[in-house]
Amino acid sequence: MSAPAYGIDLGTSNIKIYESGKDHIFLAKNMIAIKNKNTLFAYGDEAYEMYEKAPMNIHISYPLTNGVIADINHMQTLVKCFIGDLTHDNIHPADYYISVPHDVTEVEQRAFNDLIKNAGVKAKKVMVVEKAIADGLGMDIDVKNSQGVLVVDVGFNTTEISVLSLGGIVSSRMIKVGGLKFDDAIRAAIRKEYNLMIGGKSAEKIKMSLRNLEDQGASAVVYGLDLVSGLPVEREIPTELIDITLKECFDSIVDLIKVILERTPPELAADIYRKGMYLTGGACQVAGLDELIADSTGLNVNTAANPIGSVALGLARVINDDNFKSVAYSFANKGEA
Ligand SMILES: Nc1ncnc2c1ncn2[C@@H]1O[C@H](COP(=O)(O)OP(=O)(O)OP(=O)(O)O)[C@@H](O)[C@H]1O
C-alpha cells in the first residue's frame, strides 16, 4: 500500500488540493483573516466572505502575490489548516506534489518546497512539477511524447505562457495580468464613466456574468457609491463599456503569446499550428478572450474543460500514473551540497 499523496496547486486566489484515492479536487480561497495582528480569525472561503467588509482590526490577505509566496508564515498556516480539514485533524505522513511557476527565481521556487516541508503536515517527500507541465497533463495532453505544445494559463494575478516539448519546458514567460487586473480595469472604467465606486467582488461578478449578459442582450446591474452624492446607488452598465475595457487587458496577453511564438523554433511552431494552443486558468473563461486570441494569432484555441482545476488534475495524473512520475523532481536531489 503506497503512502497517501497530495497534489497542491497554490494559486494566488484559489488553493486546489488533490488527495490520492479521492476523485475530486478540494478548492478554497487562498486567504487568511488575522484579528488584532496575531490571532487566526478565519481562513479560506470564510476569510474571502469577510473581505472588503471586515472592521479595521481584522486584516484579510492573500499570502501569495503574483504567483509567488509573499507571506510564508500565513501560507504555512493555511496549508496546515486545509490539510487538517481534509484529514479531520488526523494528519498522516504523506508525499506532496506541488506545482511551481517556471518564470521565477530558483529561490522563489524553493520557497514552495520549503513551505510544505515546514508546514507541519508530516511531508515525507516533496516533489515539484512545473505548473505548465501539470496544466498540460490536466488537459489530457501526453506531455512526455508531444512536441510543441503551447499552454496559456490565465490565473488571478498572473498569466503564464509556455511552450512544452517532450516532457520539458522550451520557453515560458509570466506577466502580472490575470483576473484581478480585469476586475480592477472594470472598476476604474465604471468610476471614470459613471462616477461610481464599486467593490472588487462586484467587478468580478460583472466579469463572470459577461457572456450571459451578452447572450441576453442585457446590461450589468451594479451597486456602489455615487462619488458626487456620496450615497449608495444602483446603476445599469452597458456591456460594451466592459468589452472595450477588457480588450486592453487582453491585448497584453495576446502580445506576449505572439512574442513567445516568434521565438519558438519552426518545427515546434508547426506542431503548435497543427494542434492549436491550450487555454486554461480560471480567468480564461472571460467572454471574448478566447476569440480574440484565436483571431489575433490565427491558431485554434482549445479551452480546458476545467480551467480552475487543470494544474491539480495534472498533479493527480503524476501521482496516479507511474508513466508521468519522471516530470516531477525533488529539490533535495538537485544537490544543495
Ligand atoms: N466563470 C468565470 N468567468 C471569468 N472569470 C472567472 C470565472 N471563474 C473564475 N474566474 C476568475 O478566475 C480567477 C481565478 O483563477 P485561478 O484559480 O486559475 O487563479 P489562481 O490559480 O488562484 O491564480 P494564479 O495562477 O495567478 O496564481 C479569478 O480572477 C476569477 O475571477
Ligand SMILES: [Mg+2]
Ligand atoms: Mg493558477
